[in-house]
Amino acid sequence: MPSKRRIRWAVLPLGIATAAVLAGCTPTELHGFLPGFTEDGQPATNRTDMVAGLWVNSWIVLLAVGVVTWGLMGWAAIAYRRRKGQMGLPVQLRYNMPIEIFYTIVPLILVIGFFAFTARDQTVLETQYDDPDVSITAIGKQWSWDFQYDGETDDDTVWTMGVQAQTDERGDVISELPTLVLPVGETVKIKLQSRDVIHSFWIIDFLYKKDMYIGKDNYWSFTPTREGTYNGKCAELCGEYHSMMLFNVDVVSPEEYEDYLDSLREAGQTGDINDAYDRLQNAPGTGATGEASDEEGDH
Secondary structure, eight states, X not given: OHHHHHHHHHHHHHHHHHHHHHHTOOHHHHTTTOSSBOTTOOBSBTTHHHHHHHHHHHHHHHXXXXXXXXXXXXXHHHHTOOOTTOOSXXXXXXXXXXXXXXXXXXXXXXXXXXXXXXXXXXXXXXXXOSSXXXXXXXXXXXXXXXXXXXXXXTTTOEEEEOOOOOBOTTSOBOSOOOEEEEETTSOEEEEEEESSSOEEEEEGGGTEEEEEXXXXXXXXXXXXXXXXXXXXXXXXXXXXXXXXXXXXXXXXXXXXXXXXXXXXXXXXXXXXXXXXXXXXXXXXXXOOOHHHHHHHHHO
16 A cells, blocks of 8 residues: 555656646647647648647657557566576566457557547548639649639639749749639638649648649648648659749738739630640540640640
């Protein structure tokens, strides 16, 4: 009994200290120092909190497992060390049933738990809006981005085409980057396409990325919750200038968003550009003719 009381009195201050430390954490620390949050904890999208929670809680569990494992290793090294005057190896045990069960059940519980929480959040993240406020097609190409803001008609559909980022001798970007404009507080559905090889669409502060395949469309739905400018890049090695495949994201008010679309419309950047510069228009099965292939070469 005295030993148990001593253990309780030893654990109590540790628990109080842990609670005090956690209570003093800033929102940045509570979110694992991940990007996508302001100093007061406001997320960039309606999905950012979910991704951060899955990430941080997973690391807490893994750290706890690590502490227990390191503690058991240290205890075994100390408790079963060779004493003075001892010779040879200690008595070797063939097995220990309780420990064998422990080492089987605990990892199984961890794997099932990680799978369950990941599947739960992935289901939400991969649920697409059926009738979004904004529909956009993001097209990856070596080594830049095209963005098409889809409307009900060709006149309503507008687009921008980007070029590869240029840098100076120090590696600083000196050219204008392609910019994706989004309205804050409105549901957004982005169709992801590739013109050539596999790319990956990654807005860093949104804590999510999705691959872009040739001939297979991917989709991503979310709602921006905070105005600001965010960095984006390709997250899949796609060739020599992969590191220059950069873009910006401007989350603005709905009024500014409509003004931006009007400016593209006035510039004559209307209609569907999805297939205008695809590298694989003459691939087998597309129905392209030799004449079409020659025209593509002219582009």
